[in-house]
Amino acid sequence: MxxxxxxxxxLTVDLDVLEKNLDRMARYCREHGVGLRPHTKTHKTPEVAEMQLKRGAVGLTVAKVGEAEVMAGAGPEEILVAFPIYGSEKLRRLAALAKARRILISLDSETDAREVSGAATALGVTLGVLVEFDAGLHRCGVEPGKACVELARKVEALPGLSFRGLMTFPGNIWGTKEERSQESQRVGEAVRKAIAAFEQEHMPLEIVSAGSTPSAFLEIPGITEIRPGTYVYNDLNTYYQGVxxxxxxxxxxxxxxxxxxxxxxxxxxxxxxxxxxxxxxxxxxxxxxxxxxxxxxxxxxxxxxxxxxxxxxxxxxxxxxxxxxxxxxxxxxxxxxxxxxxxxxxxxxxxxxxxxxxxxxx
Ligand SMILES: Cc1ncc(COP(=O)(O)O)c(C=O)c1O
Known part of the structure; x- marks a missing residue:
């Protein structure tokens, strides 16, 4: 036809363009020694997630437990739920997923950490935790610095949780090339502050997760992985930013x-x-x-x-x-x-x- x-x-997708977009980001991450944990909220399609994993993605990112349940079918070793999940029904489902694969969750409150810990211990699983900090978007996340360490210590003390590192969403990196590069300085400073607080306490950070499509190619020191989502398909917002x-x-x-x-x-x-x-x-x-x-x-x-x-x-x-x-x-x-x-x-x-x-x- x-x-x-x-x-x-x-709705149509041009497979040649999709493959080119996937290859470009995978190559960039490989060449720059940064992990790629793509956000699957853009495609919501396990077939695309499989293509990303085949190209070396270190895992997948989702926002919702329902997305994680679907993306589990693509066979990732680890899924990051980059959203503070709250509520017993959802946390039960999240803990159930952790029986078969590694699950990481980002959060920014002790209240949520306690809820997640309760769900994990009830099912006898361990959930990895990334403490989310705010790098300027002012959406979620504690202040970069001491507050991150304090929350990480609370997470470490709770059963069923394993503190693995930090996460931020630099959605404030947006706009023209100049606007994005200016904002990336601010994000870079927040990342540096957050990491320095852990260095001071001699607490190792396995993961520092950041990244989006408009910020994907701006190298921000200290970041171990990026989570772009839109890059698979791109859109007018990406185009008009020159990305x-x-x-x-x-x-x-x-x-x-x-x-x-x-x-x-x-x-x-x-x-x-x-x-x-x-x-x-x-x-x-x-x-x-x-x-x-x-x-x-x-x-x-x-x-x-x-x-x-x-x-x-x-x-x-x-x-x-x-x-x-x-x-x-x-x-x-x-x-x-x-x-x-x-x-x-x-x-x-x-x-x-x-x-x-x-x-x-x-
Ligand atoms: C937490 C988080 N990580 C990564 C992304 C991916 O960003 P983008 O769609 O610009 O690639 C988003 C997008 O909303 C997000 O909310």
Whole structure:
């Protein structure tokens, strides 16, 4: 089947581009002596996780226990749940996963550490712990420095837990090359402070985990591994930050023009339930995706099922029945909207993957 024969809207991935993106990051990490523990929240697909592991990933990262349960099927030796998991039902499931493979969890409170410890001891397993510190995003994490050591000592004293190191998410590294490199200085300083506090106490750190796609190629001293997620597919946010080229965007939503009745407008069958409502947070910070075949036709608004195109500056006339492909603003939330993803080589559709971890929010 050819791409333009797909029933739309349809999520597609160009396998050549995906493989190139995976190879590039794996090579970078190998050459720079840094571990790659990719965040699977972008693809939510065990087949992609297997490709990452085959290319040398040291483990996988997830945010949710449900994602960990799915990604366990890809056969990683270790999964990092980079999210403070709280609540007895979820912690029971997390501890159960640790019976068959190493599980690491990040947390930033003694309260959570006690809960995790209780769940681990109840099932007779040991969970690894990374203490999360705040490197400037102000989302989660204790202050870098003494507070990290204090929490690490509490973790070490609790049964069923093994303190393994530190974790931070440098999501504040965002924007233009200059903005990102400036912010990476701040993150670097936070990392240095956090590590120095442990050196002072002669406490070894096995892991210092950081990284994202916009920060992936900025070398921050002291980090032992990075966790980029978006790099597998890339999106407009990555493109406008200059971290990838447009041709490195592997995921496209194939859509059909279903109305052109209103002058200056064309409607496609891809709205917020297909593309997700996430706005563009970089570059022009406007629009809901890029129409590859007519970049001058801007997606100015999304209804649930309609994408509203302003075609007044379109390079070509868009007629009912025309098939277009859209690069999403934020690929992670877009992928999470879909049950399946069609695999493409050139113009041919060669198969599909079930997005097995989509919607796994618990
Ligand atoms: C904790 C954590 N690590 C890693 C990532 C991956 O970042 P990116 O999607 O920019 O590659 C995220 C993204 O939200 C995250 O929350």
């Amino acid at each position: 050819r791409i333009n024969e797909l029933s739309t809207p349809a 990838c080229k447009l041709e490195d965007c592997a995921v496209r939503v194939v859509a059909t023009v279903i109305s052109a009745a209103v002058p200056g407008r064309a409607m496609i069958d891809a709205g917020s339930k297909t593309l997700s409502s996430d706005l563009l947070g970089s570059g022009p910070k406007a629009g809901h995706g890029l129409v590859v075949e007519a970049p001058g036709a801007t997606i100015i608004k999304l209804s649930e099922e309609h994408g509203h195109l302003d075609v007044t500056r379109s390079e070509r006339e868009l007629r009912v029945g025309d098939v277009v492909t859209v690069i999403p603003n934020h690929v992670c939330t877009c992928v999470n909207m879909h049950d399946e993803m069609f695999l493409v080589r050139g113009q041919e559709v060669t198969g599909s993957w079930r997005i097995a971890a989509r919607g796994k929010i618990r």
